[in-house]
Amino acid sequence: MSLNKHSRRITQDPSLPAARAMLHAVGLTDADLEKAQIGIASTGFDGNPCNMHLNGLAAHARTGTEDAGLCGLIFHTIGISDGISMGTPGMRFSLPSREVIADSMETVVSAQNYDALIAVVGCDKNMPGAMIAMARLNRPSIIIYGGTTASGNWKGRKLNIVSAFEAAGEHRNGTLSDEDFEGIIHNACPGAGACGGMYTANTMACALEAMGLSLPGSSSTPALDDRKRQECKRAGFAMRELLTRDIKPLDLMTAEAFENAIRLILVLGGSTNAVLHMLAVARTAGVHLDLDTFAELSRTTPLLADLAPSGPWLMEDLYQVGGTPAVMKLMLDAGLLHGDCMTVTGRTIAENLAEWPTLTPGQTIVRPVSDPLSATGHIRILRGNLAPEGAVAKITGKEGEVFTGRARVFDGEYDANDAILGGSIEAGDVIVIRYEGPRGGPGMPEMLKPTSAIMGIGLGKSVALITDGRFSGGTHGFVVGHITPEAQDGGPLALVKEGDTITIDAIQMTINVHIADEELQARRQSWTAPPLKATHGVLLKFARTVTSASEGCLTDRFPGK
Numbered sequence: 001m002s003l004n005k006h007s008r009r010i011t012q013d014p015s016l017p018a019a020r021a022m023l024h025a026v027g028l029t030d031a032d033l034e035k036a037q038i039g040i041a042s043t044g045f046d047g048n049p050c051n052m053h054l055n056g057l058a059a060h061a062r063t064g065t066e067d068a069g070l071c072g073l074i075f076h077t078i079g080i081s082d083g084i085s086m087g088t089p090g091m092r093f094s095l096p097s098r099e100v101i102a103d104s105m106e107t108v109v110s111a112q113n114y115d116a117l118i119a120v121v122g123c124d125k126n127m128p129g130a131m132i133a134m135a136r137l138n139r140p141s142i143i144i145y146g147g148t149t150a151s152g153n154w155k156g157r158k159l160n161i162v163s164a165f166e167a168a169g170e171h172r173n174g175t176l177s178d179e180d181f182e183g184i185i186h187n188a189c190p191g192a193g194a195c196g197g198m199y200t201a202n203t204m205a206c207a208l209e210a211m212g213l214s215l216p217g218s219s220s221t222p223a224l225d226d227r228k229r230q231e232c233k234r235a236g237f238a239m240r241e242l243l244t245r246d247i248k249p250l251d252l253m254t255a256e257a258f259e260n261a262i263r264l265i266l267v268l269g270g271s272t273n274a275v276l277h278m279l280a281v282a283r284t285a286g287v288h289l290d291l292d293t294f295a296e297l298s299r300t301t302p303l304l305a306d307l308a309p310s311g312p313w314l315m316e317d318l319y320q321v322g323g324t325p326a327v328m329k330l331m332l333d334a335g336l337l338h339g340d341c342m343t344v345t346g347r348t349i350a351e352n353l354a355e356w357p358t359l360t361p362g363q364t365i366v367r368p369v370s371d372p373l374s375a376t377g378h379i380r381i382l383r384g385n386l387a388p389e390g391a392v393a394k395i396t397g398k399e400g401e402v403f404t405g406r407a408r409v410f411d412g413e414y415d416a417n418d419a420i421l422g423g424s425i426e427a428g429d430v431i432v433i434r435y436e437g438p439r440g441g442p443g444m445p446e447m448l449k450p451t452s453a454i455m456g457i458g459l460g461k462s463v464a465l466i467t468d469g470r471f472s473g474g475t476h477g478f479v480v481g482h483i484t485p486e487a488q489d490g491g492p493l494a495l496v497k498e499g500d501t502i503t504i505d506a507i508q509m510t511i512n513v514h515i516a517d518e519e520l521q522a523r524r525q526s527w528t529a530p531p532l533k534a535t536h537g538v539l540l541k542f543a544r545t546v547t548s549a550s551e552g553c554l555t556d557r558f559p560g561k
Contacts, residue, residue, distance in 0.1 A: 003035075003036035003070075003115065003240070003243040003244065004034070004035060004036040004037065004115050005115065006037075006113045006114060006115045006139065007036060007037035007071075007113050007114060007115050009113050010023075010113050011023065011033040011034070011037075012033070020033065026073075028071065032071050035069060035070055035071040036070050036071065036115040036116065036240075036243055037070075037071045037073060037112070037113070037114050037115050037116075038065045038070050038071065038072045038073065038114060038115065038116045038117070038118055038236075038239060039073060039075060039105075039108060039109045039112060039114035039116070039117050039118070040058050040061050040062055040065070040072050040073065040074045040075070040117075040118045040120065041058075041074075041075055041076070041077055041105050041108070041109075041117060041118070041119045041120065041130070042054050042055050042057075042058035042074060042075070042076050042077075042120045043076075043077055043078065043079040043101065043119075043120065043121050043122060043123070043126045044056075044057075044058065044076065044079070044120070044122070045078075045079055047081065047084070048079060048080070048081035048083075048084065048122070048123060049149060049189050049191065049192055049193065050079075050081065050083075050122040050123035050146065050149075050192075050193065050194040050195065050201060051079045051081075051122040051123055051126075051146065052192050053122075053146060053192040053193070053223055053224070054120050054121070054122050054146050055074075055076075057120050057144060057146060057228065057229065057232050058074050058120045058232075059074070060229050060232035060233055061118050061120060061144060061232040061233070061235050061236065062074055063232075063233055063236070064232055064233035064234060064235050064236025064237065065118070065235075065236035065239060066236070067233065067236055067237070068236035068237045068239065068240040069240065070236060070239060070240060070243075072118070072236070073112075073114070075108050075112075077100075077101050077104040077105060077108075077129075078097060078100055078101060078104070079097070079101070079121075079122065079123050079125075079126055080093060080094060080097050080123070080125070081123060082094050082123060082124050082125075082200075082446060082472065083161050083195060086165070086446060086447075086448050086449055086472065087413070087417065087447075087448070087449035091443070091445035091446060092441050092442060092443035092445050092539055093443060093538065093539070094124070094125060094443065094445065094446060095125065095276075095438065095443050095444050095445075095470075095542075095553060096443050096538055096539065096542040096555075097125045097129070098125035098128050098129045098132070098277070098280075099129070099132075099542070099554075099555045099556075100129075100538075101125060101126060101129025101130065101133070102128075102129045102130070102132035102133045102136070103133075105117065105119065105129070105130060105133035105137075106133045106136045106137055109133070109137055109139065110137065114139070115139060115140070115243065116139050116140040116141060116239055116242065116243060117133070117134060117137060117139060117140075117141040117142075118141070118142050118143075118144065118235055118239060119133070119134070119141070119142075119143045119144070120144045120146065120232070121143060121144070121145060121146060122145070122146035122193075122194055122201065123194060123201055124194075124199075124200040124201050124204065124273065124473070126201075127143065127145070127201070127204035127205060127207075127208055127277075128204060128277035128278075128280060128281055130143050131143070131208070131213065131277075131281045131284075132280060132281055132284050134213070134249040135249055135250065135253060135281060135284040135285040136284060137249070138248045138249055138250050139248060139249075140239060140242035140243050140246070140247060140248055140249075141213070141242075141248075141249050141344075142213070142214065142215070142235050142238055142239055142242070142344045143208050143213050143214045143218075144214065144215075144218060144231060144232055144235055145194075145205040145208065145209075145214060145218045145219055146192075146193065146194060146223055146228075147193050147194065147221050147222050147223035147224070147225065147228045148193050148194050148195075148196050148201075148202055148220070148222050148223060148314070148315040148316060148319075149189060149190065149191060149192065149193030149194060149195065149196050149222070149223060149316075150190050150191065150193065150196070150222065150224070150316055151190075151196055151314050151316060152187040152188045152189060152190050153187060154180065154183040154184050154186075154187045154188075155180070155183065157184075158312075158314075159184060159187055159188040160188060160189075160195060160196040160197055160308060160314060161188055161189055161195045161196070161199075161474065162195075162197065162199075162308065162309055162448070162452065162474040163184055163188050164184055164185055164188040164189075165448050165449065165452035165456075165474065166452045166453075166455050166456045167180075167181055167184045167185070167456065168421070168449075168452065168453060168456055169420075169421070169452060169453040169454070169455060169456015169457045169458075170456045170457075171456075172421050172453070172456065172457060173456060173457045173458060175458075191223075191224065192223045192224060193222060193223030193224065194223070195473075195474065196308070196314040196315055196316060197307060197308030197309050197314055197315070197473070197474060198268050198269050198270050198271070198305070198307040198308060198309070198315070198473065199271055199308075199309070199472065199473030199474045200271040200273040200274070200472065200473035201473070202219065202270075202315045202473075203265055203268070203270035203271040203273070203274050203473055204271075204273075204274060204277060205218065205219035206219045206220075206261075206264050206265065206268060206270065206324055207261035207262075207264065207265055207270075207274060207277075207278065208261075209264075209324050209325075209328075210257075210260040210261040210263075210264040210265075210324075210328065210337070210349075211252060211253065211257040211258065211260060211261045211341075212252045212257060212341055212342060212343025212344060212345075212349060213249070213252060213253075213343075213344060214344065215231055215234060215235060215238060215344065215345065216325050216343075216345070216352045216353070216355075216356065217231070217323055217324065217325055217356075218231060219323075219324045220315055220318055220319045220323035220324040220325075221319065221323070222315075222316055222319060225319075238344055238345055238346070241345070241346040242344060242346065245346055247342065247344070247346060249285070250285055250286075251342060252341070252342055252343065252344070253281070253282075253285040253287060254287065254341060255287050255288065255289075256338040256340075256341050257338070257341045258278065258282055258287055258289055258293075259293075259297065259338065260337050260338055260341060260349065261278065262274075262278065262293070262294060262297050262301075263297060263301050263331065263336050263337065264324075264327070264328065264331065264337075265379070266297060266298055266301040266302075266303065266377035266378065266379060267301060267302065267303065267304045267305060267327065267331060267336070268304075268305045268307060268327065269303055269305055269306075269307050269310060269311070269373075269378050269396065270379075270473070271394075271472075271473030272379060272392045272393075272394045272470070272471060272473075272475075272481060272482070273446070273470060273471075273472075273473055274379075275291070275294055275379065275392050275482065276392075276444075276470070276482065276549060276552055276553055277552070278552075279291075279550075279551060279552030280551075280552030280553060280554050281552075282552075283551065283552050283554060284554070284556070290550075291381045291390040291392075291550055292381070294379055294381055294392075295380075295381040295509070297377065298376060298377030298378075298379050298380065298381070299376055299377070300376075301336065301376070301377045302369060302372035302373075302374060302375055302376065302377070303372055303373045303374040303376070303377055303378050303396060304327075304330075304366050304367045304368075304369065304372050304373060305318070305327070305365060305366045305367075305373075306364075306365060306366075306367070306373060307365070308474075309473070309474050309475065309476040310378075310396045310398055310476045313365045317365055318365055318366070320360075321359055321360040321363040321365055321366070322356070322357060322358065322359040322360055322363075325352070325353055325356040326356060326357060326358055326359040326360075327359070327366055328349070328353055329353045329356055329358055329359075330358070330359060330366065330368075330369070332349070332350060332353055334369045336369075337349060339353070373396070373397075374396060374397050378394055378395060378396045378397075379392065379393070379394060380392075380393040380394075380395050380506045380509060381393075381509060382480060382504070382505075382506070382509050382510060382511040383509065383510065383511070384510040384511040384512040385492055385512050385513060385517075385520065386466070386483060386492050386493060386496070386502070386511045386512055386513050387480075387483045387484060387491075387492070387493075387511050388484075388485070388491075388492070389484040389485055389491075389548065389550045390482070390484055390550050391466075391480050391481065391482055391483040391484065391511055392480070392481055392482040392549075393479065393480040393481075393504070393506060393511075394471070394475065394476070394479065395478065395506045396476075398476075399460070399461060399476075399477055399478040400461070400478065401505070401506040401507050402503070402504070402505050402506065402507060403430070403464045403478050403503070403504045404501065404502070404503040404504075405428045405429055405430040405463075405464060405501070405502060406428060406429055406430065406499055406500075406501060406502075407429075407430050407432050407496050407497070407498060407499060407500040407501070407502050407513070408425060408429045408430065408431050408432065408498065409432045409434070409496055409497065409498045410431070410432065410433050410434070411434060411435050412433070412434075412435055412436065413433055413436055413445065413447050413449070413450060413469070416431055416433045416450050417449055417450050417453065419431075420450055420453045420454060420457070421453055421457075423457075425454070425459065425463060426463075427459060427462035427463065428462065428463075429463050429464075430463075430464045430465070430466060430502045430504070431450070431454075431463065431464070431465040431466070432466055432467070432493065432496050432502075433447065433450070433465065433466075433467040433469060434467065434468055434486075434487035434493045434494060434496070435468070435486075435487045435488055435494075435530065435533075436467055436468055436469030437468035437469060437483075437484075437486025437487065437488055437489075437491075437548075437549065438486065438542070438543070438546040438547075438548065438549060438553045439486060439488045439489065439532065439543045439546060440468065440486050440487055440488030440489075440530075440532075440533070441469060441533070442532065442533060442534045442539045442540075442542055442543035442546075443539060443542060443543075444468075444469050444470050444549065444553060445469055445470065446469070446470045446471060446472040447467065447469055447470070447471055447472070447475075448471065448472035448474050448475055450465060451465060451471060451472075451475040451476070451477055451479055452474075452475075454477060455476070455477060460476075460477045461477075461478075463477075463478070464477075464478040464479070464480070464502075464504055465477070465478070465479045465480070466479070466480040466481075466483060466493075466502070466504070466511065467479075467480070467481050467483065467493075468481075468482070468483040468484070468486035468487050468488075468491065468493050468549070469481060470482065470549075478504065480504055480511060482549040482550070483511075483549075484548050484549050484550045485548065486548065486549070488529065488530070488532075489529075489548075490524070490527065490529060492513070492520065494527055495520055495523040495524060495527060496513055497523075500513050500514065500515060501513070501514040502514070532544075541555075542555060545557070
């Protein structure tokens with residue numbers, strides 16, 4: 001079988017001499033033009049520690065393809081830093097960047113007639129962007145995760161990026177000195193790699209590995225560990241196997257593979273953003289997945305790992321006791337994984353895991369299935385008169401499971417931030433942040449700043465926050481996001497008034513405002529949709545084309561096989 005079935009259109013066609021001339025200009029020989037061409041997409045850029053090292057990893061991946069007798073050609077696409085843009089208007093571009101990444105990878109691989117794709121990714125939207133591109137292209141593909149960063153340290157206090165966010169509230173509250181505030185800022189992020197807890201980047205990396213889209217161990221190997229560079233080189237030989245056997249992404253993106261990914265996310269206490277991204281990827285791949293799927297799997301999957309943000313441990317700690325493959329091995333033995341799913345190694349999940357050791361005896365990061373942190377998953381899908389199409393909550397049980405309080409209503413994140421840091425939020429309040437959905441935001445910005453401020457000023461267990469926007473994977477506390485329909489589209493959240501009583505019940509899986517249906521209808525009659533905040537460019541295009549959060553916020557309205 002020919003391995004270069006796409007690139008041969010330009011390298012072997014005598015009617016396209018200019019194409020060959022240009023490929024010779026970049027240094028390819030006649031022998032190279034006989035090889036399969038692998039597009040190596042790097043999301044590396046200097047301005048973000050999650051991505052600053054990815055161009056170097058892409059170079060190692062190219063070496064791996066050359067060693068495997070393939071022709072690796074590096075190209076680049078965008079990334080943005082959620083951590084840097086958080087709490088600013090720049091955060092509105094985060095979710096749209098997922099679509100730009102998917103579009104650009106699809107565009108380059110298709111236009112250049114590459115035979116396969118290796119994506120080298122780091123920050124939050126890089127992984128789902130690459131997955132969407134893989135599903136659209138359906139050419140042999142591997143994703144290399146750039147890896148997690150190391151923990152920071154200040155005066156013996158173990159730090160990560162959320163430490164810096166929460167420091168703002170502690171400093172405002174008078175419990176953190178100026179010296180310690182600056183010390184945390186200077187030491188929270190010691191270097192390259194994605195944010196260290198089970199935040200969105202590490203969550204999506206684990207989902208990739210559980211779906212068999214990355215090499216075993218990719219999600220937990222730290223950014224600067226030598227094994228990460230070795231992984232990049234091994235990807236070339238794995239790619240040759242995929243090409244030889246014609247194993248493509250849609251062969252791997254099965255319903256069972258999505259179930260494996262979701263169960264691993266639940267076991268590890270992963271980010272609610274995974275719900276949004278997995279819905280988008282599944283829809284693109286033509287696999288049925290909806291909020292009810294998450295609800296059902298959460299009812300039957302235990303929470304085992306005590307990882308940040310709700311626990312003390314980071315991904316680097318999990319790596320030291322066996323990493324993601326060891327957790328998956330535990331799950332496989334407990335009947336929580338489909339072991340027969342194919343992977344990018346050309347072998348099944350079960351065959352890959354057979355070579356890995358179990359979790360280190362005596363470790364305390366991951367609990368046994370017989371003694372979980374929670375018998376059910378932390379991701380709760382809520383419905384009620386505030387969210388008739390669903391909402392997503394991340395509730396581990398440490399925050400409690402039922403909250404009733406008085407609505408404090410804000411038509412945007414920034415006013416809410418001012419109120420929290422200004423001291424006007426009290427115990428028992430339910431902070432309502434609306435018009436921050438995919439259309440209303442626009443861009444459904446993550447909101448780590450308000451939740452971190454709540455934690456920092458000591459109201460983490462006595463205040464709830466609900467929104468049609470999103471939360472960072474670093475968020476913890478009694479929070480509910482992804483409320484649909486969003487306020488911009490006339491969802492019930494737009495009708496809430498200051499002082500209304502709201503109940504969030506993570507046992508009954510409900511979220512309701514305590515007013516009569518007749519009153520809600522009367523308020524609806526007097527409501528008028530505000531104009532879109534975006535007036536031009538990327539954000540306006542996104543607001544006009546994006547689907548709802550319950551459908552994954554895709555801008556491709558007709559995806560699927």
